[in-house]
Amino acid sequence: xxxxxxxxxxxxxxxxxxxxxxxxxxxxxxxxxxxxxxxxxxxxxxxxxxxxxxxxxxxxxxxxxxxxxxxxxxxxxxxxxxxxxx
Numbered sequence: 001x002x003x004x005x006x007x008x009x010x011x012x013x014x015x016x017x018x019x020x021x022x023x024x025x026x027x028x029x030x031x032x033x034x035x036x037x038x039x040x041x042x043x044x045x046x047x048x049x050x051x052x053x054x055x056x057x058x059x060x061x062x063x064x065x066x067x068x069x070x071x072x073x074x075x076x077x078x079x080x081x082x083x084x085x086x
Contacts (some may be wrong), residue, residue, distance in 0.1 A: 003068055005044040008078045012038035012056060012063070013071065036060055038074065047061050055085045 005011050015037045040054045051057060062080035066073045 003042060003066075005042055005047075005075060007044045008046045009044045010040055010047055010050060010056075010076045010078055010081065011042040011066075012058065012074045012076055013041050014038040015055075016072055023057075041073065044078075049078060049083055050081060055080045057084070 003011060036059075037057050040050050040052055040056060042052065045051060058074070058076055058081050063074040063076040066075055067070065
């Protein structure tokens with residue numbers, strides 16, 4: 001299924017956080033932090049600062065979660081993106 005964000009929205013696939021610490025302790029789901037990084041999958045027509053494939057950092061509780069074809073995504077406004085890796 002194809003999904004196109006509207007206006008200044010960005011569709012991001014969040015990066016999964018580590019399941020265990022460096023010392024080998026497994027982190028339960030309830031203690032995991034919400035992801036704050038992800039890869040841009042699609043952008044709306046009014047988005048100027050990021051493009052498909054960019055790895056971005058966004059606010060911790062920003063956007064709305066969405067499930068498409070059993071994959072988790074986050075829809076963000078462009079101004080909720082804090083920066084991108086180059």
